[in-house]
Structures are given as C-alpha cells and as structure tokens.
Amino acid sequence: MTDTPQWFTSSYSDNGGDCVEVAGNLVARHGTVPVRDSKTPAGAVLALPAGAFAAFVTGVRDGGLSR
Template sequence: MTPDLGTASWRKSSYSVGGDNNCVEVADGYPGVVPVRDSKTPASPPVILSAASWVGFVDGIKRGMARA
C-alpha cells in the first residue's frame, strides 16, 4: 500500500554526498515504511521501502564506508 505523500516533508539523507543534485531524500513519519526519492527527479514516484529494508540499506552503506 502506498502512503499519501501529498504533505510529505522530504529531507536529504545524511549519507548523500555530492551537492544538491546528487542526493537521496527520505520522508519521515510513515510508520513501517520509508519513502525514498532522487532529489534530481522529485516529481517521480518515490520508492517505498519497509522500515526493515531501510535499516539494512543504511547498515550496508555504513559497512561500505568503513572499508573505504
């Protein structure tokens, strides 16, 4: 089920780097899911991840950054 994102407050992920046009944005406040979009195409439909999938994604990024 897709949440109503009409009033979503989007924020750039703290893991995004590269300026205003190279960011992942997320919307908070949607229990159980994390809406994610590309800042370059904010009008495109977001990807809706389960909260567990988002945690796994962020953990993977953290592990990858630790190796760099």
C-alpha cells in the same frame, strides 16, 4: 500525524545533486520509508519497508556496499 511526506536530504549528499531524499515521518504509521530522486521531486517515489531501508543504511555505514 500527517500522511504528507516530509522530505529530508542527508547533509552528506553534497555531491553535485546525485542524491536521494527520504521521508522518515511515515515509518510509524505506515511502516515504510518513501525514497525519491532529489533531481526529480515530482517523479516516482519508492515506498521501502522500514526494515529493508534500515538494513540498507546499516550496510552502507558498515562499508558492506561498494561500487
């Protein structure tokens, strides 16, 4: 297993570049999901606790998070 993030952009992110990338390969080893802005890949990375990221994704899927 590597500690190098393997970045992934969702296929649903075809919205003109306003999207985030996640690196799910670090969850098992570190318990975190790194997240970054796809427009600035050399910029800041947030390391979110896996449980918090899962709750966020669930909220989005269930429609509980709106603008």
